Amino acid sequence: MTNDLLGRHRAVLPDWLALYYEEPIEITHGEGRHVWDAHGNRYLDFFGGILTTMTAHALPEVTKAVSEQAGRIIHSSTLYLNRPMVELAERVAQLSGIPDARVFFTTSGTEANDTALLLATTYRRSNTILAMRNSYHGRSFSSVGITGNRGWSPTSLSPLQTLYVHGGVRTRGPYASLSDDDFIAACVDDLKDLLGHTRAPAALIAEPIQGVGGFTSPPDGLYAAFREVLHEHGILWIADEVQTGWGRTGEHFWGWQAHGRSGPPDIMTFAKGIGNGMSIGGVVARSEIMNCLDSNSISTFGGTQITMAAGLANLNYLLEHDLQGNARRVGGLLIERLRAAAAHVPAVREVRGRGLMIGIEITKPGTNEADPQAAAAVLEAAREGGLLIGKGGGHNTSVLRVAPPLSLNVAEAEEGAAILENALRSIQ
Structure with missing residues (x-):
């Protein structure tokens, strides 16, 4: 079903309309900080439709x-x-x-x-x-x-x-x-x-x-x-x-x-x-x-x-609900957790950011040279582990972008950090 949709997408939409993943996914529904694809796979969403689902998926008050x-x-x-x-x-x-x-x-x-x-x-x-x-x-x-x-x-x-x-x-x-x-x-x-x-x-x-x-x-x-x-x-x-x-x-x-x-x-x-x-x-x-x-x-x-x-x-x-305060508290925990994980991955040049707006820059170990292939591999590995993140950067899109909904809780931050740590280690 997804392959059929991908073929139809490519037949009628512009070539320059970017899609994530070697096998692009169709997101069918979401709740809180999670989304599901057309095959029933559940993902923790750390990108929020490019920082757009700011509070939560299917937030009852908004719905x-x-x-x-x-x-x-x-x-x-x-x-x-x-x-x-x-x-x-x-x-x-x-x-x-x-x-x-x-x-x-x-x-x-x-x-x-x-x-x-x-x-x-x-x-x-x-x-x-x-x-x-x-x-x-x-x-x-x-x-x-x-x-x-x-x-x-x-x-x-x-x-x-x-x-x-x-x-x-x-x-x-x-x-x-x-x-x-x-x-x-x-x-x-x-x-x-x-x-x-x-x-x-x-x-x-x-x-x-x-x-x-x-x-x-x-x-x-x-x-x-x-x-x-x-x-x-x-x-x-x-x-x-x-x-x-x-x-x-x-x-x-x-x-x-x-x-x-x-x-x-x-x-x-x-x-x-x-x-x-x-x-x-x-x-x-x-x-x-x-x-x-x-x-x-x-x-x-x-x-x-x-x-x-x-x-x-x-x-x-x-x-x-003071989601700004939550972004400060949970985001602070998440960035420190990611920095600790990245300390053991030579390909990570820098973990930076504020609140729930965190970037992880990937380079060829021991250099400042961007490594977009490695960044793409982490993106894929994170998805396979059940986590959606983004990527960007001025040096050939070699920065992983982590920006969950602002209602993210501590348990979800820990879960996402563990998945991302495994994804980072997979490129070594």
């Missing part, structure tokens, strides 16, 4: 909210008043920390970043964008044009002039050997030098932790130091919180808060986890930035009632 809303009205577009959209916008605006915030809902993180670029370039009357090396911001024409990871950027054509800045990857590149303070100082000097050679950019867009890039991040405070320089030039800061938002890092509700002395960003984008699988993305910005567009606009599917109902129920559950 009930979606069902009840579907029984009333599913969609009307933004041309009509929409109570669930207003209610969720009020919550997001308050949680964002951005003063006098306005919220615009989209259907994905790609579209959210696209909108942020539209706002920034219009507000600043500049089509120059600063982006981080190794970054990923989506698959639209404009967001591909600011993606600093060549594995996810299929064209050099772009409506924007993009200039790439150092700092998103702490343990690679020309500044890797420096102390944290010296690393930040070197990156700031690089930014200042870059600004001396170009017309004033519209904005810097940055993921506080690079997701597709392999869960890499700079030392805390880098973006605060950048912000001081940007502010002198009137350049906006866009924080891409598509993967880091809603408490996943454990220590903070938003990733930008690790760089807190700078205050909130001018524009923030979000998506993925807020819908717990429903298609929600969005942009939060100060009112003068959000309102700078001088033409009409709508969103046909952004903010539709059924997705907003899901988002409200999911956000309420997350806050009421």
Whole structure:
């Protein structure tokens, strides 16, 4: 049955639509932190549909909210008043920390970043964008044009002039050997030098932790130091919180808060986890930035009632059950367990991350050379052991990505770590 579906998939869908595993699996249903495939195999899910099933599979509170809303009205577009959209916008605006915030809902993180670029370039009357090396911001024409990871950027054509800045990857590149303070100082000097050679950019867009890039991040405070320089030039800061938002890092509700002395960003984008699988993305910005567009606009599917109902129920559950605190506690246990396991595997270069956002970088033993074949072998071995994880990284996808739903409990963390330890040992 699965082979038949795979053949049909290949016959009608694009060749560039990636599938995991040598024998791809069809996930048919899920509950809590587990999913099942079409053959009845049960897996512990440590990837959550690419960090999107944020709380749990088939969460009763979300399922009930979606069902009840579907029984009333599913969609009307933004041309009509929409109570669930207003209610969720009020919550997001308050949680964002951005003063006098306005919220615009989209259907994905790609579209959210696209909108942020539209706002920034219009507000600043500049089509120059600063982006981080190794970054990923989506698959639209404009967001591909600011993606600093060549594995996810299929064209050099772009409506924007993009200039790439150092700092998103702490343990690679020309500044890797420096102390944290010296690393930040070197990156700031690089930014200042870059600004001396170009017309004033519209904005810097940055993921506080690079997701597709392999869960890499700079030392805390880098973006605060950048912000001081940007502010002198009137350049906006866009924080891409598509993967880091809603408490996943454990220590903070938003990733930008690790760089807190700078205050909130001018524009923030979000998506993925807020819908717990429903298609929600969005942009939060100060009112003068959000309102700078001088033409009409709508969103046909952004903010539709059924997705907003899901988002409200999911956000309420997350806050009421302190899933940020759970990510900090259980994530801390999980990362230490994985570091202990990786200490006996020469192919593991680094275990890094925060909360329930953990990366395991695989290289050829004794070198810094990426080993995507070994990473793929671990992915396969983990699946065979009953665990689903992801992979990414700026060096030929050699980073294993571990990002379970935020309701993960200690027993499940221990179980997943044991499976992953066996998978890592299998490549030696």
